[in-house]
Amino acid sequence: MATFALPAGRFDTEVLQRHWITLSKSDIDTAAVLRERLGVDFAQVGSGVRESESFLYLPVAMNSAHGDGTERDSIVFALGADFLITLQPDAHFALFDKAVAKMQRNPALTASSHSVMYALLWALNEVSSDVVRDGSDALDAVSDDIEKATQGHRDVGVAEVREITSRMNEVEQVVSRVRETQLQLARAARHLMADAPKSLDGLEAMIAVLIADINGVKEHAGFEHDKVRYRQQSLLLPLAYSKRKSWLR
Numbered sequence: 263m264a265t266f267a268l269p270a271g272r273f274d275t276e277v278l279q280r281h282w283i284t285l286s287k288s289d290i291d292t293a294a295v296l297r298e299r300l301g302v303d304f305a306q307v308g309s310g311v312r313e314s315e316s317f318l319y320l321p322v323a324m325n326s327a328h329g330d331g332t333e334r335d336s337i338v339f340a341l342g343a344d345f346l347i348t349l350q351p352d353a354h355f356a357l358f359d360k361a362v363a364k365m366q367r368n369p370a371l372t373a374s375s376h377s378v379m380y381a382l383l384w385a386l387n388e389v390s391s392d393v394v395r396d397g398s399d400a401l402d403a404v405s406d407d408i409e410k411a412t413q414g415h416r417d418v419g420v421a422e423v424r425e426i427t428s429r430m431n432e433v434e435q436v437v438s439r440v441r442e443t444q445l446q447l448a449r450a451a452r453h454l455m456a457d458a459p460k461s462l463d464g465l466e467a468m469i470a471v472l473i474a475d476i477n478g479v480k481e482h483a484g485f486e487h488d489k490v491r492y493r494q495q496s497l498l499l500p501l502a503y504s505k506r507k508s509w510l511r
Contacts, residue, residue: 278365281375282346286353296347302340304349311453317342318457320450324386325393325439326357332393332436337386339379339450341457346375348382361385376458377465383451384472390440390447391479397436398486404429405493430494437487444480448473 285292285304296302301316312319320339325332335357338349348355361381365371371381404426455469 277369277372278362278378281344281372282348282378284353284355285347285349287349287351289353300342300345300347302342302345302347304338304340307338307349311449317347318453320453322386322446322450323439323443324357324389325436325443326389327393327396331432332439334439339382341379341454342375344375346379346382357389358382358385360388374459374462376454377462379450379454380465380469380472383447383454383476387444387447387472387476387479390443390476391482394437394440394479394483394486397433397440397483398489400429401433401486401490401493404433427494430490434487434490434494437483437490440483441480441487444476444483448476448480451476 283296285296293304301314303314304319306312307319307321309321311321317340320341321336322339323334323336325334327333335351335355337351337355340347340349348358350358361378361384364381364384365378371377407426451469451473455466455473458465458469460466
């Protein structure tokens with residue numbers, strides 16, 4: 263039985279190409295070559311899981327920090343016995359950088375298409391965790407601004423109310439999207455576990471831990487979503503009262 267263990271020797275990023283092929287969404291020519299040579303076809307992939315004779319297609323919509331906001335990208339994993347093909351926004355997809363670093367620390371993760379996919383899903387979950395944490399920080403900042411405004415013995419203008427409301431709505435939208443992403447990541451991880459060869463000792467346990475981590479981030483996102491909804495209702499009441507006083511004067 264093969265053992266899922268750390269091989270000796272220096273890590274070489276070229277080993278990734280043995281089992282992982284990246285495909286930019288705009289690279290029509292390479293897509294045609296992969297369709298002809300490997301039988302991988304992303305044309306009919308929607309938002310759900312699709313299975314062909316040679317590949318299992320697993321789409322995931324991701325959120326990531328981008329400037330002062332967030333950006334939403336879609337990735338499709340085509341998991342085969344020998345190759346993992348990722349349909350991604352660009353040839354270099356920054357959200358996978360953590361996965362490459364993880365495989366550099368543990369080259370055993372480059373040993374199969376399934377172990378590479380584990381590393382990629384792990385990296386995407388780390389990105390989701392960062393987005394939720396940023397959303398929590400943004401919500402705390404909004405709450406601080408509300409407290410300063412309502413306890414500063416001054417009336418709050420309509421423009422300020424709208425700006426604060428907009429910021430809270432943005433946080434709510436981000437954490438809601440992360441919850442959707444986590445459902446897709448968990449689905450992909452479950453399919454990965456079911457499809458992974460039993461000969462890769464240790465991989466199943468690693469995927470099980472990943473699924474637990476994915477669910478943990480989903481729960482954190484749910485907590486932040488509930489918190490922003492509560493603060494929308496409770497913390498905006500003083501703003502509405504201040505606004506009403508200014509109208510009655």
